[in-house]
Amino acid sequence: MLTKLMHSTGVLLMPLFFITNLNAQIDSFDLVTFKPPIGWEQQTFQDVRNYYTINQKNKEWCKISIFKSAITTSTLKQNFDLSWQQLVKQNLHVNNEPEMQKPIKEQEWEAISGYAPFNEGELSGVALLVNATRKNTTVNILVMFNSAVYTSLIDDFLSSVQFKQSVSDSTLVIQNNNQWMQIETPVANSKFTFNTTNFDDGWTAIEKEDWVEVSKDNYKVLLHYPKEGTIFPADTDPLVRTAWNILVAPRYSNLTNFRTTYINTFNRPYIGFGNAVSNVTKQQVYLVLFKRSAGWIEVITPTKADFVSTFHFDPESIQWDSNADVLQTLDNMSGRNKFAVAAADLFGTGKWTDRFTSNTYYTNIYTGQSAGMQTYASTQWFNFDGSNHYEWQLIATNSFGGRTGVLQSKSNGVFESVNNWQIRFSDISGKPKVYDVYFTAQKGKRVLWMNDAQYPGSGVFTGFSK
Template sequence: MKYFLLLLFLALNNCSFSQQQTFDITHFTPPQGWKKQNSESAIQLTKEDEAKGTYCMITLFKAVPGTTNSKENFDVAWTSVVKEMVTISTAPEMQPAIKENGWEAQSGYAPFESDGNKGVALLVTSSGFEKMVNIIILTNSDIYEKDITDFLGSIDFKTLSTDQPVKPTTQPVKSTTKADGFTFTTTNFDDGWNSTVQEDWVEATKGNIKVLIHYPNKKADAYNSVLLDGLKNAWDILVAPRYSSASNMEFKPVTGWQSIEFAEADMVEKDSRKKVYVVLFKMNYSNGSGKYLEFITPDKKTFEQAFGAYHQESYGWEKMEKMATYNKFAIAASDLSGKWTSDFSGAIQYVNANTGLDAGMDTHASAENFFMAANSTYKWDLGVASGQVGNIKFQSAKSTGRFSLPSNWQVKFSDISGKPRTYNAFFSCIKGLRILWLDDRPFAKAE
């Protein structure tokens, strides 16, 4: 078994690029034939042989805030997650740490017992960029060696910003009216797209193409168990009121793990009386983050040249999906005054691979706050609670200092967890409000 675990450890340096999937910031290739269960906070992969009584369970957790000490992060995860899942009587046998691309992986294993079943628990904790990603493997046999080795070898992480991020070339344009109270209401992107804040959407234009990035709308976004009915409802609310007539209308949703909403028609605009081709599109991401995008072009040919033709697969829509990223605007120091908060909570339910009985629930919750003043001073705090229900562990951190803007796309704080920290930063818009993004984490302003 020790040789088996050593192979798993060595796999951390391998690379695999085929059929990769992404969960949160982690890229991975799931073993073929394994069952996959998703939750907000983790992905669980399982395989068992009931006849032989063997099983293996891999749990990949969402990234959570971590310290700069990788061993300390490992110890916290071992205590609050692994030891809450199974009974372990010995300290983990650690493997040498691995450093690569700003990440440091700590791994260790120990024998465990749970409901009379014995096996080995392996924890891999990868720390970097003030985050940590945990992978827990529980197994009672080395017959899964190759699958686990290949899985660990496929692990890769999204590129995250460092303390000195590269300045973007996207140019902000100052608003002369500041209608919504913020300094920047237009962005000229370096690929030719220009975005402008509007009352009910962000309008992105390039040449004779216009894309409306609709803000969340309770009525249009209301859940409907029938995909087609939900698409028709959204069209009636978001699109139809601005046009006087329509022809060649088709509603063509695509079912799948992440379904596609696609509707098209030749329309006549009420205001300009121009004939246009209109597509309403939405990718229904598993985490619920999809946005309705309205594409307006002179004709269908223009649309297909820019974004591709309709197809019945749930993949290959990247050109259309990308348009949601143009809801992006620069920041000014005067826009930051006040309290900005970000919170997360999630849970994963464990089931015994042999008996099917409840094996407990692991939870994670965090809350992070920035209090920024007009004189460029700030207060920062972070609270984290994690572990199995009934034995939650709590951690917290806080600091104060001064903030500055190296550019209109960055915020630098003098002290975050004991050292200066520079975040890539921008605003996205929803109706009447803006969301502050710091290194891909959203913060809402608390009034």
């Protein structure tokens, strides 16, 4: 049986068919047999087989992912919608609903496909998802590409796809090489030069659509961006459960051994943890949701023992009077939301502003009565035009005893990168100045952090945002 999956431009023409008599000359993965693209790189994990090719010169690429079959009780369209949500929308910036093709049927197998463009900066392209369902079994094939040069190769691949009735002894056995969490996903839609940071201790941070993903070996940490409904005044259990339901639960199933806990200390830490099954990989994982110094941190490890060996505490042992110092390694992960800055990232971005206010209350040491209050406030901003020119201004006020002093300073000039972590300005208050700089990522934007490189003071950076 043959069907055509047509791109709206008429460029993409991809047949797909089902037969039950298997061709021994073609490769197979789980319930899918196919003719692999010649010369492409191959990655085989327990739950997915990837084929990909990259033309570095022309920045053209294509990736085909064949996922292991899963048990289902849903209809064909429901399976497609769920798979699109988990495999495409959660990992790619897709604005449009998929353009659906008519479903086809061959014996007991049914298939449906849909495609949509995604916008991921240099990784922008088209995502095409094929979902096949037979009784209580469903299979997904995801194709992503950014150039029409690959359409004939995709056509050849999908034309070769066959679906078995069941897994036989001759089916290729995929070994688990501890790659359960390495289903690759593109970075978030970013206008900035750097969206990956490789830290000296082996951790790697990648900017994603809803979080910064920090990974090392078999472990993954998600630094969630602020999200409505996840921060509010409440006791530990209702706050953690609410945040869990919003940030974690939609990507997992079969949650067991879930608990929440806290330590009664300054800047109280909130912790939730349990075992669950990933909706994408179908693997059992150990999950910890944590919040203290910054936003919510989600940790994903294969087992609890892996978590303990990495972060040096057992969440189940934490109670109200525990020593909060044991949480420091995990709390420090929030500092992995850190990306280099290129001067070109600031060209034409307009005004970046920092506002600061502090109050100091005085008390008479003899009487104990109030001796007044001092208020300091400042506003500082940079305005970047369409090239490497800038304007800078600082306004600061200091109020005490009914008097207010005002300080103003402004200048303009040109700026340039010293390296990926420093920028030199030609004139700040009458002299050149080099700043240590980095970005932190938030959903759809960045915060620019700066500190005087020559006189760093306490080392606390000032954050500028738009």
